[in-house]
Amino acid sequence: MSSPASWNFEIESPVAAPRLFRAALLDWHNLAPKFAPEIVVSATVIEGNGGVGSVRQFNFSSAMPFTYTKERLDYVDHDKYESKQTLIEGGGIGVKLESASSHIKFERASNGGCVCKVVATYKLLPGAAIDDEIAKAKDSITKIIKTAEAISSPTQMLMCNVSKIAAAAAAAAAASTILFEVCGHCYSKISWN
Template identity: 30%
Template sequence: MGVTTFTQEFTTPITPSRMLFRALIVDSHYLIPKIAPLGIKSIEFVEGDGRDGRAGSIKVTNFAEGDVIFDKIESIVYEVQFLASSVGRCLCKMIGGYHTRGDVELNEDDIKQGKEKAMGLYKVVEEYVLGNPNVYV
């Protein structure tokens, strides 16, 4: 099994403690399969407390079937750091590690597709939190 690592950064209009750490990390095992059931079936919270910009980690191990990139991956471990960037906004820094099945190697298109899926998931969570102002307060 090989590991391919990538990094990315993005911002959100939601505070770090409200949306990102709680929704994407602590409650990810409950929230993500609920709001994105066709993409990810389960997530495991690994470590971290999200306070003061410290990183938290999740491990994604049970993907929806039939997705080409996920057929190549055993699991993905994300280490995510949430930093306040301006009033009510957050900067998210993410390092993803794709643990492939057997001796499969990921190419540039696979990595691009994985990043797009990660951003898609982030956007689904962001929309859910923005649309439900009473959650994660």
């Protein structure tokens, strides 16, 4: 049995801590399949209500080296914007890792944004090495944060809403066109006075 090892990682964000905490951590299982479908095929809470003790499963596309992960939410502090989670299945558990957990905290920054601090702790299986995987994990965290930033920024939310409004308007216009074509003979007989 190996002794525990760890790595640290920080990433700065222009998005406020509460918004990024919610998007990148608390709601990520709902958002990832919608905003990163090329990586996360599906995700769901499989045990619990999404709070402490809950287990989430993420199912991945062939872009990832493993097909799924299951993580248990061990701790959440909504006021300090931090959480701790443990990888309980998939994602290298039983292949290279005996165990793995992470502590993630979003600290407010003076510019209105935040700093995301990650501490990952793990135990390797005998003979296993994960140097390449650590670099990939840091890259994945960066991509999650950047995606969550885009989702969380007011400008992006406005763009999403504009897109939805445009789609609804297009659908309404198409429906009106169809209605006019079906009832066109009646339309010409309507008195507009």
